[in-house]
Amino acid sequence: MYFASDNSGPAHPEVLAALARANTGYAMPYGADIIMDEVRETLRSIFEAPEAAVYLVATGTAANALALATMCAPYETVFCSPTAHIHEDECNAPEFYTAGAKLSIVGTLDQMTPETLRSSIEAQQTRGVHGPQRGPVSITQVTERGAVHSLAQIKALSDVAKSYGLGVHLDGARFANAQAALDCSAAEMTWKAGVDVVSFGGTKNGCMGVEAVIFFDPTKAWEFELRRKRGAHLFSKHRFLSAQMQAYLADDLWLKSAKQANINCQRLASGLRTVEGAQITNRPDANIIFAELPRAAHQRLAAAGARYYVLAGDIDAGDPNEPLPCRLVCDWSISEELIDTFIDVAKG
Numbered sequence: 023m024y025f026a027s028d029n030s031g032p033a034h035p036e037v038l039a040a041l042a043r044a045n046t047g048y049a050m051p052y053g054a055d056i057i058m059d060e061v062r063e064t065l066r067s068i069f070e071a072p073e074a075a076v077y078l079v080a081t082g083t084a085a086n087a088l089a090l091a092t093m094c095a096p097y098e099t100v101f102c103s104p105t106a107h108i109h110e111d112e113c114n115a116p117e118f119y120t121a122g123a124k125l126s127i128v129g130t131l132d133q134m135t136p137e138t139l140r141s142s143i144e145a146q147q148t149r150g151v152h153g154p155q156r157g158p159v160s161i162t163q164v165t166e167r168g169a170v171h172s173l174a175q176i177k178a179l180s181d182v183a184k185s186y187g188l189g190v191h192l193d194g195a196r197f198a199n200a201q202a203a204l205d206c207s208a209a210e211m212t213w214k215a216g217v218d219v220v221s222f223g224g225t226k227n228g229c230m231g232v233e234a235v236i237f238f239d240p241t242k243a244w245e246f247e248l249r250r251k252r253g254a255h256l257f258s259k260h261r262f263l264s265a266q267m268q269a270y271l272a273d274d275l276w277l278k279s280a281k282q283a284n285i286n287c288q289r290l291a292s293g294l295r296t297v298e299g300a301q302i303t304n305r306p307d308a309n310i311i312f313a314e315l316p317r318a319a320h321q322r323l324a325a326a327g328a329r330y331y332v333l334a335g336d337i338d339a340g341d342p343n344e345p346l347p348c349r350l351v352c353d354w355s356i357s358e359e360l361i362d363t364f365i366d367v368a369k370g
Contacts (some may be wrong), residue, residue, distance in 0.1 A: 023328040023364045024356070025290070027226075028196070028309060030329070031353035034228035034279065040269035041230070041262060049261040053078070057264035064271045065222070065234060070209040075243035077235045077250060078263040082195045083112045084255045085221035085233040087119040090158060091253075092237075092246045093189045093219060096121040098157030100191075101142055101183075105132040105166045107193055119253055124154055132167035134159075136178045143186050158189040158218075163211070164196040168310030170203045173215055180216025190216055195223035195233075198280035199308035213238040224270050228279045228354055232266040279354035283309040286352035286361060293365030299343060300368065311350040318342035319368045326367045 024030045049055040062076045079085050086108050090100055100116060102109055104127045108116045117123060126146060129138035139159065147156045161179055163171050171179075180190045192212060194200070197220070201211055212220050219242075222234040237243055250256050257263055270276045287309040294300050294313055304312035312333075315323075320337040323330075335346040352361075 023323070023326070023360050025328065025330040025350040025352065025364070027351050028283065028353040029226055031228075031355045033230040034269070034275065034354070036272070036275055037229050037266050037269045040265040044261045044265035051258045051260060052256055053260045053264075055261040055264050057261055057268050061264050061267045061271065064268075065236060068208050068271065069212060069236060069238075070207070071213060071236070071238050073240055075237040075240040075246070077246060078257075078260070078267060079233055079235065079250065079255045080231045080257065080263065082107070082193075082221060082223055082225065082233050083115050084253070085223075085235050086160075086191075086193050087112065087115040088246060088249050088253055088255065089191055089219045089221055089235050090116050090123075090160065091119040091121075091249055092242050093191060094120050094123045094157040095155070096123050097155055099124045099126045099146055099154040100157050100160055101126050101128050101134075101139060101188075102160040103128055103132050103134050103162060103165070104130060106160060106162050107166055107195065108160055110166065119249070123157060126154075132162070132165040133169055133171060133175065134161070134179055136182045139179055139182045143182070143188070156186055156188055158191050159183040160191045160193055161217075162193045163200045164203075164308045164310065168304045168306050168308060168312060170200045170307035173204065173206060173210055176211065176215040176217065184216060189218045192217045192220040194220050195226055196280075196308060197222050198227050198276045199284055202277055202280040202284055203308045224267060224276070226353070227270075227276060227283065229266045229270050232263045232270070234267060280309075282354040283352050286354075286356050286358075287311060289358060290350060290352060290361050290364070293361065294368070297365065297368045299345060301345065303347065309352045312347065313350065314345035314347050315368060316342060317344050317346055319370065320346055320348070322367050322370055323364065326363075328364055328367065
């Protein structure tokens with residue numbers, strides 16, 4: 023009963039099979055392998071962007087930080103929500119890779135609004151040479167609190183950014199989960215809504231470790247290549263990144279896996295609503311639930327071997343009925359039986 027993260031689950035068998043196939047004979051290194059040629063064209067087709075520049079890295083932090091470094095000068099600032107992964111969970115990697123650009127936190131929620139974004143942008147670039155200059159806007163989709171931005175929301179945020187001449191980056195670590203939830207196209211959720219660069223995630227959705235960075239305007243392509251190499255994220259045996267992404271994209275495995283993860287999340291959410299004293303505290307649009315469960319329920323689940331994050335409080339001592347907050351994340355591989363067992367244990 024692993025609900026700690028969609029990072030906890032296994033790689034998909036199709037991805038492992040693709041790695042085994044790639045581990046035959048010889049291939050040109052550093053992204054010159056023929057598998058990468060196929061991946062590049064497939065992603066261009068999926069995103070309806072025939073001129074897009076497409077690159078692979080092994081981690082989401084590398085994808086975000088290198089993309090933003092390519093978009094942002096050291097004296098600029100990146101606008102993001104307070105719960106953005108680039109702010110909370112990347113150990114200042116964006117600041118490091120941009121050589122010192124800062125992050126400007128927009129609003130207090132996991133989703134920026136056009137009003138809060140405009141206010142934050144207006145607050146910067148007001149002190150001439152003495153203050154930070156305005157830089158790109160980074161939108162997280164799915165947010166770290168489980169919400170999915172609608173196409174209209176992305177467009178509205180992009181419109182604000184563009185009105186100031188700023189670029190827009192989409193952190194899509196859970197891109198597939200968001201697209202499955204919206205039932206839209208990849209193009210509609212990105213460049214058609216004003217996004218310039220997207221980090222297209224694979225690791226959280228069945229890959230062993232691969233993320234794509236896609237520039238819809240290829241003029242920044244060479245700079246990204248240089249930054250990727252200088253930042254030590256250009257793989258020599260690149261075919262093993264390419265093979266993962268090839269399998270991930272084949273026959274829409276990426277969307278099928280995301281849809282299953284989202285379905286699993288809805289099953290879990292429905293079950294939690296039947297647990298006495300439990301309350302779902304977020305809007306679980308995709309595959310992430312934030313909830314409060316009684317301490318006694320947490321104790322039973324821990325004893326049964328369930329793994330997830332309790333966000334505050336001591337589950338071992340205190341009022342058994344006191345609600346303690348937790349986060350639960352579903353991946354594609356968790357079975358209905360394990361979800362139902364989790365609910366049964368929580369009920370006691």
